[in-house]
Amino acid sequence: MARTGSTRRTFVAGTAAVGAAAALGVEAPVASAATGTEAAGTTAVGQSVAVLGGGVAGLTAAHELAERGLRVTLYERRALGGKARSMDVPDSAKGGRRPLPAEHGFRFIPGIYHNLPDTLRRIPFPGNAHGVWDNLVAPKEMMFARTGQEDLRLPMPGAGTPQPLTLDDIRRALTGLLGTFQRLPAREAAYFVDRLAVFLTSCQERRDNQWESTPWWTFTRAARMSYDYQRILAVGVTRNIVATKAEEASTRTVGSLLEAFVFNALGRGADGPLDRILNAPTNEAWIDPWVTQLRGLGVEFKVGWTVRDFTYGGGRVTGVRVEDDGGTAAMVTADHYVCALPVEHARPAWSAAMRAADPQLGRCDQLRTDWMTGIQFYLTERPDIVHGHVDCIDSPWSLTAIAQAEHWPQRPFAAAYGDGTVADCLSVDISEWDKPGMLYGKTAKQCTRDEVAREVWAQLKAALNDTGRTVLSDSGLHSWFLDPGVSGIGTPDPHNEDELLIHPTGTFHNRPTAATRIPNFYLAGDYVAVPIDLATMEGANTSGRLAANALLDRVGSTAPRCTVTPLYSAPELDLLKATDRLRYRLGLPNAFDLG
Structure with missing residues (x-):
């Protein structure tokens, strides 16, 4: 390596x-x-x-x-x-090409980030006016891949023109977005929007105390809702994005992340588009x-x-x-x-x-850590999936993925990497390592490395090949590479060198x-x-x-201090938060919290 x-x-x-x-x-x-x-x-x-x-x-x-x-x-x-690095697949380079690229997990640098992009701008890169920052590209869309159901493709909003930010405007925007989830009951979408309104108008004291001690599953009332509500808005958000379980995840952490993404989508407080990845x-x-x-x-x-x-x-x-x-x-x-x-x-x-x-x-x-680890599948043809990230929300191991070649336009993949036959890299994150899979009935930690690869491939095909067309074929699979930080899987002593901090209450x-x-x-x-x-x-x-x-x-240095930019906070909501601060100190619920 x-x-x-x-x-x-x-x-x-x-x-x-x-x-x-x-x-x-x-x-x-x-x-x-x-x-x-x-x-x-x-x-x-x-x-x-x-x-x-x-x-x-x-x-x-x-x-x-x-x-x-x-x-x-x-x-x-x-x-x-560290965990951000890419690495070479051993013995994969042929004919003067570079080794196949691998990684702990695909990189995702959303527009809600400000401090990291500032650093990227300050790293020189040949031909780039803004350094490494100019190597960020924005995928056009994302997809929720449903197993046995119609997949949902969503266009990804850019930084956009700032939109009005009254609470009603935010509610209408969120209701419109959730309305695209065709199987999600309208009343449940409206209820989820109301729960977000509660969080958006909550003061910092309520967030740091009440919501920090409340699991996201409880806050969203997921137990009383439909399967689709649970998988998309409870489990999907926490397991695939925050890498923790909805039943345990802190509402303060999950809600703060969603709040930032909402503002990003509305063009407020954003460094750039909602979804950005590197172009190499x-x-x-x-x-x-x-x-x-x-x-x-x-x-x-x-x-x-x-x-x-x-x-x-x-x-x-x-x-x-x-x-x-x-x-x-x-x-x-x-x-x-x-x-x-x-x-x-x-x-x-x-x-x-x-x-x-x-x-x-x-x-x-x-503090607790858990496993969220990547595996890459190298394909001899580009898969017709989606121009961006895929969230396999019904997959037992909570898989997310992205096909990378189309986002690396500076060099044709087959000409630059491997043996000349690999046309794409499907990079997959495995977020759930402790639930049984669909092939072997074993958790990822109980599987050997080969079994993990076969299981993930089967789960991907179940999510993507269920709409009457073959997106992934066994004949198009060249090879795979599982993060070497994972060892001992399939034995009584599995180990991961690169665990991820999780956020239970x-x-x-x-x-x-x-x-x-x-x-x-x-x-x-x-x-x-x-x-x-x-x-x-x-x-x-x-x-x-x-x-x-x-x-x-x-x-006592007189050197200038490093800038530290916080997540965006909409000033239009300050009065509602101030009112909530008084209610919180009086022991009253948020004004929009109707249970």
């Missing part, structure tokens, strides 16, 4: 423990090339920062800090880009240019080292013990430490003394801030408390910005 930056083998070859310590930056790393206005007068210039973790959060923190004159060294155990594999379109830029800023990358634990004394972090695949250990020291590891990998590295120094580290033990109150009570220790990752309140690339990027700001505040 190709890697960005140094490989583990080349980096650790021929080094003993003493040599490794020097290579890992016990000595000061190379100074960054910060610009004059950003570095001038700041007390942070020249201080060293160890960023632990090379996903979107770690790369963002490194980017922001290096621009402001700090000396940044980033340590990553596997490959730069992620590393080509984004990660590789980003790493090149950061190297130019003086960031030093150490790939192939795993964080084992932090050392702590005198009220500060004094070092980080890291280890390579061969068991070579070394101690990394710096003035500041940004822990940008995923929460499930970060928690074991925090000592009892660190947890005692800052209780929010201990509360992170209550109460999660919000256990998410930590980027600044900790340890004066030289900061947190970055999609589990950190950020305005979007969702495990996303936007959340990871925002947390990296907050970690950088916390560090700059801590040292």
Whole structure:
């Protein structure tokens, strides 16, 4: 598998423990090339920062800090880009072509994001006036694929012209959209719109308390509704988008996401169209240019080292013990430490003394993660599906997918990748790993890798080949690739290196801030408390910005702070929210909450 930056083998070859310590930056790393206005007068210039973790959060923190004159060294155990990266299918390149592209899951950068797009604009890309941001393209439509029923294709709205935003206007727009769900009873669509009106007019206090403790299933009254209502508006939203169960998912989190999408569709507070993806594999379109830029800023990358634990004394972090695949250990020291590891990998590295120094580290033990993992199917002909994402809402494993070749127009797929016979890549996300499938009657975790591929392929065909035409054929399947972070499936000990934070009720109150009570220790990752309140690339990027700001505040830097843009809030609804704040404090329900 190709890697960005140094490989583990080349980096650790021929080094003993003493040599490794020097290579890992016990000595000061190379100074960054910060610009004059950003570095001038700041007390942070020249201080060293160890960023632990090379996903979107770690790369963002490194980017922001290096621009402001700090000396940044980033340590990553596997490959730069983390869950966002693309990767090569081993031994798939032939005839001078590139290897077939694979990924943990397809990238989705909606218009509700603002902080990540700002970073994309600041990453140079040849021929692009706005850097990597110009590599975003907007799919034309999406489809809800029903098994045994008529599929529903929906045009995807762009950023559009801002529409009026009275509550009645919003209700009419939502009612019109839900009216396109042909099998959804009109009274249920109207009821769901009313439930959204309750959330849209709820004050922040009600959201943070009442709705944070209320499951989305309960809030939407899904138990009393039809199967279609449950699958589309309860299960479909939470399992396929938020990657958690409707019976558990926090209404605060789900409702905030839907609110942002509503405003995006109405042309309010949007960076761009509702649905955007990259026009090439992620590393080509984004990660590789980003790493090149950061190297130019003086960031030093150490790939192939795993964080084992932090050392702590005198009220500060004094070092980080890291280890390579061969068991070579070394101690990394710096003035500041940004822990940008995923929460499930970060928690074991925090000592009892660190947890005692800052209780929010201990509360992170209550955060939960689950599996949402990708598999790619390589096809010898382009499938006639839809010009965008497919949501197989009746599939037992909650599958979502996109055929990528038509969105990568800069090079014909067959000419650029693989052996010359692959015309498309159907990238699929598996959101449900704990329910039986349709072929073997086993959960995805109980299946072998081959069985997972066959099961997903069968579920895709059941959703797409049930309308009198063959969309996917066995003869057109060239090969498949399942995320290598998944191991041990089909055995009693399945493991996933790349789990995703989920959002059951109460999660919000256990998410930590980027600044900790340890004066030289900061947190970055999609589990950190950020305005979007969702495990996303936007959340990871925002947390990296907050970690950088916390560090700059801590040292009294005069450098400009990173911008942090929250989700859009419609000012037209402020009066209704103010009224609800009074009602909430009086113990009364929202005025539109009629049960």
